[in-house]
Amino acid sequence: MRVAVISDVHANVLALEAVLADIARHDVEKILNLGDHFAGPLWPRKTAAVMAELDMIAIRGNTDRYLAVGDADLLDEDDLKIIDAIEGEPMDWLKQLPETAIYADAIFMSHGAPRSDETYWLDRKVKKHGFRVSSLEEVEAELPHGDYPVYCCGHTHIARVVTLDDGRIVFNPGSVGRPSFNMNDPVSAARLSPAAAYAIVELSAGKWHVNLRQVAYDNMAASAMARAWGNETWARDLAEGRTR
Template sequence: MRVAVISDVHGNALALEAVLADIARHEVDKILNLGDHFAGPLEPVKVAAMLSELDMVAIRGNTDRYLLDADPKYLDEHDKATLRSLAGDAMDWLGSLPETEVFEDAIFLSHGSPNSDETYWLDRKDKKTGFRAATHEEIEAELSAERLPVYCCGHTHVARVVTLGDGTIVFNPGSVGRPSFTMGDPESAGRVSPAAAYAIVETSAGKWHVNLRQVAYDNMAAAAIARAHGSEKWARDLEHGRQR
């Protein structure tokens, strides 16, 4: 079995297009999508059209939930513009997505953790140092006693693979649309870039393997779109990668 795992597209059609082209070269059996599809000052309508054509298993993320709830306290001006631009079909599709899913009795899909779409699972917020890698004990605290072999999560936008003591794999594919990295973290070495991120997961000789991938795309054009929509912060993040 070979699957592609994507997450946190955030309306970045240019990045998604590049990632899907790379996925097509790997002959995957399915695409798994961990949510946060549209929110951001980019091109949500184009992303909705592209996603509608895919054979994939998708769940919703925390920003998807914010768009569906349309609670002003969670929405900035870009989110409000996204809501105005998306057609009914896209929002109906978003509303049909589950919070979590299990693929082929082997891979657990969550956006944050199995228990919350807002949990930073593999990276934790620290008031003094910003983000840090979670300990194995913190990671295991989110898991039930009966485990699947593979768990995937998004939300932090930081690509990371952790293998626990019993062999359980927990990984974050990183973000397609707004890649992030954690400064000073050796596990992020080689992934400090604005390239779009995703993962290929496959079985070989009875074992699971996760290949974190980066795909170059016209990130400067994406940054220009964000800047044209009034977000200098997103533009800088797209130009250089988002530091967490």
């Protein structure tokens, strides 16, 4: 079994197309999508059109929920433009997405932690200090009922693989559309990268392996689009990699 896991596309169709081209070279049987599809000052409608053609299993992210519910307290001016852009079939699709899913009775999919799409699983927010890496105990405390060999999550945009003491794996593939810190090893400090991130998960010789991947794309064009929307924060993040 070999699957690709993507997350946090955030309307970045250029990054999504680059990732899909890379996925096509790896003979995967399915794409698993962990949510946050269209919320971003980029190309929501074009992203929706590309996603509509994919053979994938998708779940809902926290920004998907904000857009689908349409709660004014959760939305800003960019969000209202995005809602207008995806009105119709894309919004209908967004509204029917499940909170979690299980693939092949082996891979548990959630956006944040299994019980909340807003809970950071493999990292913890620390007041005044950004984020820190979650302890094994904190990771295990969020595990859902049931016993699966692999769990995947998004939300933080931070690519990381954690192997629990019993051999189970919890990982975050990072963000396709707004990359953040990428952990290249479990000890060193993170390195910023503007490249699109995703993961390939494979069962080989009875063992599960997670390959975190980065794919270069025209991130400066994405940065320019964010600037055209008037969003300098996104423009900077897309040009340099997202700081936390």
